[in-house]
Amino acid sequence: MKIFKKPKNLIYVSYLILSIFLIIVIVFSFTDIIKSQHLRDISLNLIAEIIGIFLVIFFVDNIISINKANEEKRIVRSALQQLHSPLKKQLEVLFNVFKTSIEIKPDKHYKFVSDLFDNFYFNSIKNFNFSKIASHISIFILNYPSWIGHLTHEILSFKEIANKILFKYSRHLEPEYIDMIEDIIDSDFIKFIYEVDLVESNPEMNNIFPKDFNFFANDEIQYYLKNYTELLTKLINKYNQNVEDSEKIFIDDIWWDMPPEIGSNRIG
Numbered sequence: 001m002k003i004f005k006k007p008k009n010l011i012y013v014s015y016l017i018l019s020i021f022l023i024i025v026i027v028f029s030f031t032d033i034i035k036s037q038h039l040r041d042i043s044l045n046l047i048a049e050i051i052g053i054f055l056v057i058f059f060v061d062n063i064i065s066i067n068k069a070n071e072e073k074r075i076v077r078s079a080l081q082q083l084h085s086p087l088k089k090q091l092e093v094l095f096n097v098f099k100t101s102i103e104i105k106p107d108k109h110y111k112f113v114s115d116l117f118d119n120f121y122f123n124s125i126k127n128f129n130f131s132k133i134a135s136h137i138s139i140f141i142l143n144y145p146s147w148i149g150h151l152t153h154e155i156l157s158f159k160e161i162a163n164k165i166l167f168k169y170s171r172h173l174e175p176e177y178i179d180m181i182e183d184i185i186d187s188d189f190i191k192f193i194y195e196v197d198l199v200e201s202n203p204e205m206n207n208i209f210p211k212d213f214n215f216f217a218n219d220e221i222q223y224y225l226k227n228y229t230e231l232l233t234k235l236i237n238k239y240n241q242n243v244e245d246s247e248k249i250f251i252d253d254i255w256w257d258m259p260p261e262i263g264s265n266r267i268g
Contacts, residue, residue, distance in 0.1 A: 014057055022050045072172060079169035080243055086161045087236055088249050091116075093154045094229065095255055096136075097216075100265030101128040110251045113236050117229040125225075126217040129267045136259035147265060152197040159190055180235045189228035192221065214267060 026047060095116060101124045110116055134150040166173075166181050184190070196215075215221045240248040256262070 015054075018050055018054060018057075022047065022054075075169065075172045076242075079165060079173055080239060081247075082161075082165055083239060084243075084247060084249065086158050087232075087239060090154065090158045090232065091236065091249065091251070092255060093151065094232075095251060096260055097125055097128055097151070097265075099256070099262055100260050101125045101263075103263050103266070105256060105262055110253075112250065113233045116251060117226075117233060122216075122222055122226060126214060126222075127266045128214050128216050129265050130214055132265050134260070135264070148196065148200055152193050152200060155190065155193045156197060159185055176238065177235075180231065180238060184228070184231045184235065187224070187228050187231060189221075189224040192224055 091113060095110075098116065098121050106120065108115070128147075130146070130148040130151075132147055134147045162181050162185055166178065166185070170178055192215075216225065236249050
C-alpha cells in the first residue's frame, strides 16, 4: 500500500506566509497607520480568521502525522510478521543439525537462541554427517534426499526470503534491522553454502563428496558458522524485542520429540 506523504514544505510555507500576514495585520491594527475604526474592526476580524486558519492547519497536520505514524507501524508489523516463519525455520534447521549429531539429549533446558549456540553445540556438530539421507524430509517435494541438499535448500531459501523482505521494506525498517539482514545475506557462511549448492546441483559432479564427510569439522567452516549464528541470534533477539510475546521466537521443547531423531545423523 502506498503511503500518503504530506507536503511538509508546503505546510512550512503556509505557516510562514500566514505568520508574516498576521504580523502585518497586527501592526496595522494597533498603530495609528489605520485611522478608520471600521478598518480596525475589519483588521481585528482578519486576525481572528488568520488564527483560525493556523489552528486548522495545525490540527490537520497533526492528524496526517498520526495517520502516517500508524501506517508506518502497520507496515513494520507486516515486515516482522513475514520474518517470523523463516527465522524460526532457520533456527529449527540449525537445531536439528545439533540434535542429530549428539548421542543423548543434554541435561540442559534450551529456550533462548543463545542457549543453543554454545561450545557444546559446535563441538557436537563435528559429528554431523552431510551425506546421510534427511529421512524426515519428503524427497518427492524438495528433491533433496541428503542432508547437504536439505541444508543448502533451507539456508539459501532463507537468504532469498530475507532479500525480498529487505527489498520491500527497507524504507520502513530501522537501520539496525537493515544492517543485520544485510550482514546475514553477505556472510561467509551463506557464500560457502552457495558454492556447495553449485557443486551439489551439478550433474557432472555427482558423488564428489565422500561418504561420511562433515564440513563442520573444518576450523574455517566452523568459524563461518559461528559468525552466522551470532548474526542470526542478534536478529532474532532484535525481532523479539519488537513483537508481542505470542509472536516471539524461542526453541520449542517439542522439537526434541519431532523427527529427525536424536543422533540419527552422526558419522559412523
